[in-house]
Amino acid sequence: MRKILFIAYHFPPSGGGGVQRSLKFVKYLPGCGYDPLVLTAKPNNERRWTPTDQALMDEVPESVKITSVSLPDEVHVPGKVERAARELLGMRSRFGLTWMREAITAGLKLVQQEKPELIFVTLSPFEGADAAAEISRRTGIPWVADLRDPWALDEFQLHRTRWHRNLEKAQMEKSLRSAALIIMNTPESARRLAEAFPRLRASSIVSLTNGYDASDFTGEVEPIGGGKFAIVHSGYFHAESGLTEHARRRQYKLLGRTVPGVERLPRSHFYLLRALEQWLKEDPSIENQVRVHCVGVLSKADQALIEGSPAKRLFECSGYLSHTECLRYVRGADLLFLPMHKMPPGMKAGIVPGKTYEYLAAGRPILATVPDSDARDFVIRAGTGVTCEPGDVPGMLAALKEQYAKWKSGASRSDWDGEFVRQFERENLTAKLAAYLDQVR
DSSP states (O other): OEEEEEEESSOTTBOSGGGHHHHHHHHHGGGGTEEEEEEEEOOOTTSTTOOBOGGGGGGSOTTOEEEEEOOOGGGGSOOHHHHHHHHHHOOOOHHHHHHHHHHHHHHHHHHHHHOOSEEEEEESSTHHHHHHHHHHHHHOOOEEEEESSOGGGOTTOOOSSHHHHHHHHHHHHHHHTTOSEEEESSHHHHHHHHHHOTTSOGGGEEEOOOOBOGGGGOSOOOOSSTTSEEEEEESOOOHHHHHHHHHTHHHHHHHTOSOTTOBSTTSSSHHHHHHHHHHHHHOGGGGGTEEEEEEBOOOHHHHHHHHTSGGGGGEEEEEOOOHHHHHHHHHTOSEEEEEOOBOOTTOOBOOOOTHHHHHHHHTOOEEEEOOSBHHHHHHHHHTOEEEEOTTOHHHHHHHHHHHHHHHHHTOOOOOOOHHHHGGGBHHHHHHHHHHHHHHHO
């Protein structure tokens, strides 16, 4: 077994979408000849993005050694001075720098004790790249960067100004320069990275998508609708940031806070609510026939949108559920809702929401309100998707009616392309990762 230092801030018992990639790599790497030495942070479970899911620890092989470092509670909440320094000078967060320092200290100790052959860091927090680079510099062990999001090249990310965005791009290039391999999680983000930073060796940039675990999709599941047409959305909405951007669009445009033409609000339930409200006007009987299940932590803005809508009686919001229970909803849905942000003409989105792959594996119909993107390509190719542009209320309404009519008539979809979808299976993806690691060694 070849040892690998595996640095991952997001790791069980923390839950949420951010841990799945790391967890599944660690679960399947031993079967590919690699023994991961996990270096993570003790969970800060009071935050929206890091709920507890203790059951995920059961998937970690008993042979895997886990080292957890503690970060002071105060670093998670920036003070006024820190916020001012970040906004005015583009300084890095105290949280990120603290994680970097702790990871370097603990990582060097693990290297001395365990003698790993490689260093692997999954990002974010993006300061983890500097931690891995510094451990590599001091030990001579090559390091691999795994980007769960495209960092400064992520068009969905919000920056204080255009200058801050460019500063982050410069930091990104600097931090990744010494990596032996850079793994992006979509084909488009890999293409974008090579184009943005020609000084990085193109041969060191590869794409390895997120995916689903086949073991999570065994056995039969009961429909979750209870005789009603069940629309399911799992994970997070982004209504709060989208509403703020919409209200301050002139300011955002002037400062260059967002990429021109990108609109964040469609990556929420805002326009779905508009479509449902129109449907209710046209056919009040759906109140007793249709339910929208929101599985995940909702922000106050998310909740307020629902409470202020005439369609609120269609919604059932569970809050955070374990990953196993979440997948029960996904697999038992009559329609899965996949929203993304709006993109400017001619620009392809660089991200694919992690839930996409589990939606594909479920084989259920998907209402995908997505722009030109790898996500759109995957959903169409899998054969289960009904697509329309983000924020297209008439398109959403037509799709809802169409899928509802099929449900009522008992029509089932038979065009799911399982062979295509299986390329996203986590064990297959981990085998590809191991092959890349072999090349680095």
